[in-house]
Structure formats: structure tokens, C-alpha cells
Amino acid sequence: MKTIIINGANGYVASHFIIKLLKHKYKVIALVRPSIKFSSTERIKKVLEENSYGEKVNIANLQVFNYSLLHKDFLIPQEQLEEIFSEDVDYFHFAASLKYNLKSKDEIFKTNVEGVENSLKIYTKYATKNSRFFFIGTAYSCGKIDEPFQEKFYANQDITYFRNYYEQSKRFGENVVKNFISQKGINGHILRLSQVVGHNQSGVTKTDYGIFDFTKRVHNLASRYPYETVRVKINPEATQNLIPINTVVRYLLRAVNVESLPVIMNFVSKNQIQNIQIINIINKILPIKIIPVKFIAQNDFSLLERSIALGMSFTGNYIDTNIVFETKNLDKIMSTSKDEPNEHSVYKMIEYFINNLTQKKKNR
Numbered sequence: 001m002k003t004i005i006i007n008g009a010n011g012y013v014a015s016h017f018i019i020k021l022l023k024h025k026y027k028v029i030a031l032v033r034p035s036i037k038f039s040s041t042e043r044i045k046k047v048l049e050e051n052s053y054g055e056k057v058n059i060a061n062l063q064v065f066n067y068s069l070l071h072k073d074f075l076i077p078q079e080q081l082e083e084i085f086s087e088d089v090d091y092f093h094f095a096a097s098l099k100y101n102l103k104s105k106d107e108i109f110k111t112n113v114e115g116v117e118n119s120l121k122i123y124t125k126y127a128t129k130n131s132r133f134f135f136i137g138t139a140y141s142c143g144k145i146d147e148p149f150q151e152k153f154y155a156n157q158d159i160t161y162f163r164n165y166y167e168q169s170k171r172f173g174e175n176v177v178k179n180f181i182s183q184k185g186i187n188g189h190i191l192r193l194s195q196v197v198g199h200n201q202s203g204v205t206k207t208d209y210g211i212f213d214f215t216k217r218v219h220n221l222a223s224r225y226p227y228e229t230v231r232v233k234i235n236p237e238a239t240q241n242l243i244p245i246n247t248v249v250r251y252l253l254r255a256v257n258v259e260s261l262p263v264i265m266n267f268v269s270k271n272q273i274q275n276i277q278i279i280n281i282i283n284k285i286l287p288i289k290i291i292p293v294k295f296i297a298q299n300d301f302s303l304l305e306r307s308i309a310l311g312m313s314f315t316g317n318y319i320d321t322n323i324v325f326e327t328k329n330l331d332k333i334m335s336t337s338k339d340e341p342n343e344h345s346v347y348k349m350i351e352y353f354i355n356n357l358t359q360k361k362k363n364r
């Protein structure tokens with residue numbers, strides 16, 4: 001079986017992918033940085049257990065290495081790197097900072113641009129000719145585009161073209177890969193994910209990113225001010241592109257299994273979910289009434305409404321998006337009809353997420 005190398009291996013998406021790879025008997029090399037309290041191995045074991053929904057994960061084919069993303073050779077001894085890359089591998093670069101604000105700009109660019117470059121240097125130095133490099137990008141690196149986002153490279157642009165530094169840094173990261181493809185001749189691929197949510201069938205949701213960050217804020221509000229009616233500046237008709245974690249994992253596994261792949265694929269859903277559908281779900285589950293309003297002057301907000309608006313600095317960037325993502329390349333290799341999110345599956349995810357929040361609050 002092919003060897004799959006994954007950095008940022010303890011992250012949300014990567015850990016779900018690793019569980020699937022191990023199930024399919026792939027040899028997995030996980031690059032994980034240690035935390036203050038836990039070693040790399042402890043970290044990955046913990047997250048694999050948490051994300052396997054009670055199923056036992058056989059880790060016989062898993063090797064874990066400490067690494068330091070920005071250092072020469074990741075601070076891994078040369079003999080070990082030679083061993084790791086001795087056969088053809090699929091190398092997945094997952095590591096990224098998902099922060100987005102000005103305060104974190106340096107960290108975002110160091111991790112998401114310099115980190116990719118360093119990863120590629122090491123890959124180029126050690127990997128065999130038939131190995132493949134996969135960069136996990138984001139579909140939102142499209143920035144403030146007003147035409148369909150195609151599965152092709154786009155030039156670097158200044159920050160005014162993007163909603164935040166995260167999007168901009170991921171665009172820059174793609175172009176670092178592009179340069180290595182053209183100048184070093186590597187087999188490089190870009191897999192752009194939209195907003196990754198929970199499991200489409202079970203509803204299990206272990207991320208608090210995007211719509212779940214918003215849900216968490218409304219949950220707080222509902223426990224502090226139950227039965228209030230709160231207006232939020234959100235375009236009810238605008239859409240979110242949500243991709244279930246099980247769908248992402250299926251696509252990633254398919255990418256490993258297909259020999260000849262397009263260079264860029266948008267891993268997105270065709271069935272976009274409207275903001276009003278998400279808000280109706282939250283209103284059904286929580287004792288609060290959120291009213292989305294497209295236009296409202298800051299001065300017309302009540303104090304409570306102003307406080308929720310302030311807390312939405314990230315979500316706020318995505319309240320009026322209606323982006324069309326092309327999927328011609330994706331469609332060449334994936335059957336995308338099943339596992340699309342719909343109102344029912346998103347309901348299950350939000351319900352699971354809220355129950356978890358409530359339980360955590362009780363346990364505190």
C-alpha cells in the first residue's frame with residue numbers, strides 16, 4: 001500500500017482523513033508538533049480516538065514524527081527523512097493557521113506561505129519523482145470574486161481583493177505550489193475545500209468554525225437573554241458553501257486512489273445552504289429569535305444587537321456571499337451526488353453542536 005505523509009496531522013480535517021486511510025490499510029506518516037503538555041504521539045492518538053465515533057482505530061500502520069514547520073528539514077534528522085521518502089508517497093500539506101485578523105497577520109503568513117514553501121523545499125529535496133504533493137487550500141481564496149471561481153491558478157492580489165488575511169495567505173500559498181510545479185517539475189495539486197462542517201448522516205460535529213462559531217455566539221446569547229428577539233445584519237438569501245467532513249474525506253481518499261488527477265479541484269458542495277435556512281434551524285432549537293436583516297444602520301441596533309454584531313467579526317465577512325464555484329475538474333473524478341448537505345443534515349449538525357455546548361456548560 002502507498003505511503004501517505006500528512007503534516008498538520010492532528011487537525012480537524014487531517015485526523016478524519018487519517019482514520020479513513022488507516023481503515024483502508026494505508027501506511028500513514030503523521031507530522032505533528034508537540035504541545036506544552038502532550039507529545040506528538042499523545043496528541044494524535046487523542047484526536048484519532050475523539051474523531052472515530054467509538055470505533056477502534058488500528059494504528060499499526062501509523063508512524064508519528066515531531067516536526068517544526070518553519071525549520072530546515074522540519075528539524076527531522078536527514079536519515080529519517082530519507083527513510084520517510086524512500087518510496088513514492090502522496091504528501092498532504094494540511095498545516096495552516098486559520099486565524100484571520102490583522103493582529104495575527106505575521107503568524108498567518110509565516111504558517112500559510114513560508115510554511116508551504118519550506119514543506120515544498122523538503123519535499124523537493126527528498127521525494128521520488130513519481131511522488132505527489134497535495135496542498136490543502138480553501139475555496140474562499142477566491143476572495144471577493146463576482147464571477148464563477150474556476151479550478152485554475154489566480155494571481156496574487158492585495159488585501160482589498162479578499163475578506164481577510166487568511167484568504168489572501170491561502171492564495172499566496174497556492175502560487176508557491178504553482179512555482180514549484182513550473183520551476184522544479186513536481187507533481188503538485190491544489191485541493192480547495194469550502195467550509196468543512198460535521199458528518200452528513202450522524203450530524204456529529206466537532207468543529208466550531210464558520211457557521212458553528214456563529215451558533216456558539218447565539219447559544220451564549222440565548223442563555224443570557226432567553227426569549228429575546230435580536231436583529232442580525234445578515235443577508236437571508238445569501239448562501240454558505242458547506243462541505244460535510246465525511247464528503248471531504250471521501251474526496252481525499254479518491255484523490256489518493258486516482259493516478260492521473262487535475263492540478264486543481266474545488267472540493268465544494270453543489271447544494272449551497274441559504275443563511276435563512278441556518279437561522280431558522282437555530283431559532284427552532286434555541287430559545288431566541290434571530291431576525292436576519294440585510295440593511296440596517298449601526299445606530300438603529302439596540303445595545304444587545306450591537307454586542308452580537310461586534311462578536312461576528314469573522315462570520316460577518318461571510319454574511320453576504322453568493323459565490324459560484326466551478327467543479328468541472330472535481331466532476332471528472334468524483335461522484336458528487338451523494339453526501340451533499342441539505343436542510344435536514346445541517347439541522348442535525350447544529351442540533352448536535354448545541355447539545356454538546358449545553359452539556360459542556362452543565363459540566364462546568
Ligand SMILES: NC(=O)c1ccc[n+]([C@@H]2O[C@H](COP(=O)([O-])OP(=O)(O)OC[C@H]3O[C@@H](n4cnc5c(N)ncnc54)[C@H](OP(=O)(O)O)[C@@H]3O)[C@@H](O)[C@H]2O)c1
Pocket residue numbers: 007008009010011012013014033068069070093094095096097098111136137138139170192193194195196197209
Ligand atoms: N475547516 C475548514 O472549514 C477549512 C476550509 C477550507 C480549507 N481548510 C484548510 O484545511 C486545512 C486543515 O484545516 P482544519 O480545519 O483541519 O484546521 P485545524 O484543525 O486548525 O488544523 C490545523 C493544523 O495545522 C497545524 N498548524 C498550525 N500552525 C502550525 C505551525 N506553525 N506549525 C506546525 N503546524 C501548524 C495545527 O497544529 P496545532 O494543533 O499544533 O496548532 C493543526 O494540526 C488547512 O490548510 C485549512 O486552511 C479548512
